[in-house]
Amino acid sequence: xxxxxxxxxxxxxxxxxxxxxxxxxxxxxxxxxxxxxxxxxxxxxxxxxxxxxxxxxxxxxxxxxxxxxxxxxxxxxxxxxxxxxxxxxxxxxxxxxxxxxxxxxxxxxxxxxxxxxxxxxxxxxxxxxxxxxxxxxxxxxxxxxxxxxxxxxxxxxxxxxxxxxxxxxxxxxxxxxxxxxxxxxxxxxxxxxxxxxxxxxxxxxxxxxxxxxxxxxxxxxxxxxxxxxxxxxxxxxxxxxxxxxxxxxxxxxxxxxxxxxxxxxxxxxxxxxxxxxxxxxxxxxxxxxxxxxxxxxxxxxxxxxxxxxxxxxxxxxxxxxxxxxxxxxxxxxxxxxxxxxxxxxxxxxxxxxxxxxxxxxxxxxxxxxxx
Numbered sequence: 001x002x003x004x005x006x007x008x009x010x011x012x013x014x015x016x017x018x019x020x021x022x023x024x025x026x027x028x029x030x031x032x033x034x035x036x037x038x039x040x041x042x043x044x045x046x047x048x049x050x051x052x053x054x055x056x057x058x059x060x061x062x063x064x065x066x067x068x069x070x071x072x073x074x075x076x077x078x079x080x081x082x083x084x085x086x087x088x089x090x091x092x093x094x095x096x097x098x099x100x101x102x103x104x105x106x107x108x109x110x111x112x113x114x115x116x117x118x119x120x121x122x123x124x125x126x127x128x129x130x131x132x133x134x135x136x137x138x139x140x141x142x143x144x145x146x147x148x149x150x151x152x153x154x155x156x157x158x159x160x161x162x163x164x165x166x167x168x169x170x171x172x173x174x175x176x177x178x179x180x181x182x183x184x185x186x187x188x189x190x191x192x193x194x195x196x197x198x199x200x201x202x203x204x205x206x207x208x209x210x211x212x213x214x215x216x217x218x219x220x221x222x223x224x225x226x227x228x229x230x231x232x233x234x235x236x237x238x239x240x241x242x243x244x245x246x247x248x249x250x251x252x253x254x255x256x257x258x259x260x261x262x263x264x265x266x267x268x269x270x271x272x273x274x275x276x277x278x279x280x281x282x283x284x285x286x287x288x289x290x291x292x293x294x295x296x297x298x299x300x301x302x303x304x305x306x307x308x309x310x311x312x313x314x315x316x317x318x319x320x321x322x323x324x325x326x327x328x329x330x331x332x333x334x335x336x337x338x339x340x341x342x343x344x345x346x347x348x349x350x351x352x353x354x355x356x357x358x359x360x361x362x363x364x365x366x367x368x369x370x371x
């Protein structure tokens with residue numbers, strides 16, 4: 001190879017395979033000052049400080065120390081933010097990822113928890129309704145920053161696919177482990193659904209009995225699912241309330257009414273929603289709770305021009321579409337396109353926690369946006 005006289009050539013570096021025995025650089029110094037997690041860590045730590053008294057009441061004064069709830073919740077926050085598909089993989093990441101260790105509060109030499117121990121400690125937080133309290137603590141910070149509206153809201157629901165297969169949806173009177181007579185694999189039996197009328201009245205999942213067969217609309221595939229509901233404020237699109245219910249035909253209006261009743265104060269508010277909420281009984285109940293229903297109208301709607309003629313109605317119809325951004329983030333980044341847990345209570349806990357993580361990201365982006 002020929003080298004021109006004016007061409008600068010650097011010396012070849014050496015490939016030293018022997019790793020250093022000691023390091024004097026902490027994980028704190030390795031994380032860039034402008035890393036997005038730094039702002040989120042500050043908000044998370046403040047929310048956890050607000051939950052300190054709740055944590056004190058959940059643990060005994062004596063006994064074997066468990067995982068600190070603050071570290072456990074920081075780890076779960078990372079699982080949502082980085083779409084870590086399982087808690088086992090989360091523990092693997094914590095073992096060698098400096099960024100994860102710094103966020104959780106582990107030093108370089110601290111051992112990582114066993115995944116079974118981590119899961120059992122997480123279940124203790126489920127019983128203490130910590131996810132709802134964590135979401136409330138995050139919203140308190142947003143309220144201090146003036147990011148929340150207390151007058152204009154949007155409600156919507158989505159289906160969360162359950163962690164159960166179609167083969168587990170069997171007749172309620174069938175025997176456990178029953179397979180076809182000619183089946184050569186009882187562990188994974190062949191099931192023929194053609195011509196069989198299957199409904200939630202006659203069938204039930206043996207894997208997740210609380211999951212119901214549901215579909216989002218006509219022509220859509222029916223799947224074992226749960227219904228996730230979100231109440232969003234319209235100013236900056238933050239989720240202010242949520243719940244997970246069984247996917248019944250009345251799930252959306254019942255959840256909407258329940259979340260509206262929890263809006264603080266007794267002043268008039270507006271509530272945007274799609275046509276699925278435009279039901280006579282629900283509209284009347286909303287008005288009884290001093291809620292102006294800004295629902296998308298059906299042809300037979302009782303919502304007339306006394307409501308739709310105002311500019312606020314058009315604004316609500318435009319703003320309500322932002323709730324789909326929440327569902328999109330929770331399902332893709334938050335990993336809830338298909339639930340990894342079973343049972344209404346646990347799916348509701350994870351759903352609430354994922355929405356708290358969404359609010360943290362949204363608040364961080366709003367704080368860093370140019371004025």
